[in-house]
Amino acid sequence: MTAATAAASAAKAEVAPVGDRGRGWRRKLAYALLIAYALLMFVPFAWTVITSFKTLPDSVRLTIIPEPFTTAAWEYAFTNLTPSVVVLFANSLFLATVVTLTNLVLGSLAGYAFARLRFPGREIMFLLVLATLMIPDQLRLVPVYILFNGIGLTRGLGEYVAVILVLAVSATSIFLMRQYFLTIPRDLEEAARIDGAGFFTTFWRVMLPLATPALAAVTILQFQGTWNGFFWPVVFLKETSHLTLPVGLTFFRLSGGFGTNWPPLMATVVIATVPILILYLFFQRYFVEGIAASGVKG
């Protein structure tokens, strides 16, 4: 505190060499705090990885190097868990891929129509789409469940269909695509139209290729959102062989008898997180832009 005030008053005195020294000292302290805080972001994940290579008695000890080092927890996760993490991984990948694709197709089609085509009722329908962002997702739980239960989507493979339908197109996807299409100059489109291209050809050949950054943002946002998603999967996926990684992880801990068997649980946490981590490392820009642009994440 006194150091900070001293540095501040020294800074005011401008020419005093003490000021420079004070500032340097403060700068170092600031960096030390920043690095310490950044470490705080990573330590829990590092601890997860370390624990996954420990034995159960060793997992509750404050040691950084597993003693003994063992891959038993990983073998357990792959061979002894029911359902196996391989099944969970496949389910997560399947749902995330399908939901991403439906959002790309439906989002870009509707986004293009809302941005570029003139038709009666366009503004009111776009407002309606945006207004759904205000409806809390969980308010839809009872009606959607009753509806889907009535048409057989809460049993067997219908469980997957239910999750896909409820996530098939989000207002965010339409919004991101529309905003991007609005930034593309009209000249390009008109040139295509003069050459005799119809609306669909113009969309497919001219507009869509130009919208790659928006398509990438929707892909990242939807893939990550669905891969990590919890609410709708836990509502609809009741057969254990249908569970995704997040729901399966919770199932193991709550009812699968793995309450405090931490090493295999931590191995599963790593498996659930690594695909998104890889996406983040490669496409960090889109994560940040998508979040900043949409501003809608529960």
Added chain:
Amino acid sequence: MTGVAAAKPAARINARKEALAGYSLIIVPMIFFLVLQIGSLLLAAFISVWDWHVVRGPVEFVALDNFARMFSDPIFHQAARNTVYYALVWVPLTMAVGLSLAVVVNQKIRGQTFFRAAFYFPAIASSAAITTLWLFLVSDQGLFNDLRGALGLNPIFQFLGFGPNHDWIGDYRTALNAIIVLNVWTTSGTFMLFYLASLQSISNEVYEAAAIDGATAWKAFRHITFPLLRPGHFFVATVGLIGALQLFDQSYIAGGASGAPANALMTIVLYLYNALFIQILPGYAAAVGIALFVIILGGTLIQRRIFGSTPAW
């Protein structure tokens, strides 16, 4: 003259073609929105005034009985208290941390991109993965208890009434606060990004003028940055509040649908889930959903009062 007259029907045909193309592009997404969003909202209101059977549908019209039941249900009261407490503590805390991080990484510092990416990092993991890892860290024999022991902090915790092997989420007195800390940690990076977007809209000239007037960094923050960020505060507070009132994942992942331990983690949405899948009372669950909607609407309106008129975003 004749040229214009001839062009008119052609233009009309073109306009009709364009409208047709427009409708055919939006019809599938609009069906989704009309049935699964708007329609389900109306259906929820309808179900809430019935004694509804999951398979057989409406059994008996009960008017507002489901709502009356909710108001006299002690577990719903607990859920509402927990949810409001969570929102009142978590939103300001996460805003404060997020704003601090944003102000720091907005400075000309070395490794700016790295720090931004690092602070956002916990937000990329799934709620299930991060909550499970948190349950491990703050369990009775977890890293947190080990570290405070190793650092010699146990006398302080002892003084506050927590033993050396306190189970932070297992004990109903600390469970919700442990979830708050978890979610501040995971979400402050997201709030940082929101605030950064807002900070970058403040022009540098304002700060230069302040520096000439001899304002210290703190004074510049207190009297320039903070007030000018009002649209940012409003946005972050609204998004945060709506998210907070929908707390579900962490509660369910930690204690299942019963809100264990001892209803400490029971939230409104968890109770909604509980009413549908454990009590199997769709009509009652729908009423809880309507109550959630009203609470969220009320909360955002109060917030609008606090932050003044709607900013342009």
